[in-house]
Amino acid sequence: MLNPNFIAIPITSACNYRCKFCEVSGVSDMLKSCNRKYQKNSMSLESIQKFEPMIKTAGVVNLGGRTGPGEPLLAKNFEDSVREIRRINRNVVIDLTTNGSLLTKEKSEFLVSLAPIAITFSIHAATPESYSDIMATSEKAFHRVVENIVNFCRAAQGKQVQISFNFGFGKKNYQDIEGIISFARKLGIHFVTVFPYYKSPNKFMEDVSLYDNIELANETLRKAYHLAAQIGQRLNPPEPSFLKDREELSKKELDYSGGCQEPFTSFLLKGDMYNSGKAGFCVCNRIMLAHVDIDDFTSDDLYWAWHHPIVNMLRLPNPKDLPPICKFCKDPETPSLRSLDHEEYKKRRDKACKETLSMFQSKEMKSSPSGAICLLEENVFSVDYQFKDTE
Secondary structure, three states: OOOOOEEEOOOEOOOOOOOOOOHHHHHHHHHHHOOOOOOOOEOOHHHHHOOHHHHOOOOEEEOOOOOOOOOHHHOOOHHHHHHHHHHHOOOOEEEEEEOOOOOOHHHHHHHHHOOOEEEEEEOOOOOHHHHHHHHOOOHHHHHHHHHHHHHHHHHHOOOOEEEEEEEEEOOOOHHHHHHHHHHHHHHOOOEEEEEEOOOOOOOOHHHHOOOOOHHHHHHHHHHHHHHHHHHOOOEEOOOOOOOOOHHHHHHOOOOOOOOOOHHHHEEEEEEOOOOOOEEEEEEEOOEEEEEEEOOOOOHHHHHHHHOOHHHHHHHOOOOOOOOHHHHHHHOOOHHHHHHHOHHHHHHHHHHHHHHHHHOOOOHHHHEOOOOOEEEOOOOOOOHHHHHHHHO
16 A cells, blocks of 8 residues: 655644734734634644554654745644654654744753654854844844854754755845854754745735846856855755746746656645634645645545545646646746736636645545545635625
8 A cells, every 4th residue: 555655744734923924924924804703723743643553654754834834843742743743653753943032951851862853944044133024033033043052953963864944035035045054054954945935825925935137036046056065065955946027937838757756755745724623635736626624534544545536636637638737737838927917826726726626526535434534626725705605
């Protein structure tokens, strides 16, 4: 039986920051303005234990940050969750992304003691001033985070611990990119992931993205990769992914043979901000396939989802007859459309999701054995749809 190598189980959707580049900040405000509840769901230890058969054979278990909006260290059951995963699989890499603000010396020692561990620090500024601005917190917080990162790196020396930085840049922090790379080299960080922000649906949208200044974004990337090569700091991706305008993208022909690798290896459980007590099952970053009642699902339900016909179709799509969501991803305009025309991006994405899901709405395909996982009919990320549906 094919089991996922990577399992994402975000243990909380709550976060102690309200970063200006984060989509959750804006979506949360939209929901509140319409008297909708923003569900800060968390995974119980019992729910995590239902993943035991999959965790036993997995290579990596992610506890959040990479696949969801929450700060894993904020979860009340954080340490118990880490211990339980290590009990189930002594060799699995326990992976998480954190802003580092809650990573005390005690928590650092705890994590290092349960290696192998992979930790990504989401640090998007190199000065107290820019950190305070874009992370919507105090300048003191910057110094505390830097101290926490330094202490963790010291504790991790000689252990099975991979450490990386996540640096998204936009209008407010593009000047910090060289400072971040130099800081990473000084600490011996394994790699720094560098990427330009998309626009995001929040009130800071126009302040965030450099997609309306592609020349500046690409010059920032050139400087970053030049410095990294000079000082020997590894970046991710290995070569810069320069932005392209619509005219360039429309000329680009993609050689697409079908087969998204993500569903082969990854089971992604994401917090669903619209429905109390539920999470969502995804196989790619464009579509949430099903609701999951996090208190009621079983291991049988997980395998039902993992081997569902829609997942198998997305694993190996027919290149001559691609599913609508694959055609959307293949479209050379899609990567920049998200920022250049966000409303059009949502319209096309939601249409592709609905058409893909519509092929699997029969009674047998709709619900898992216990009924705790239910296939969706439309894209759950469409805020407009959710408001319309419940008003």
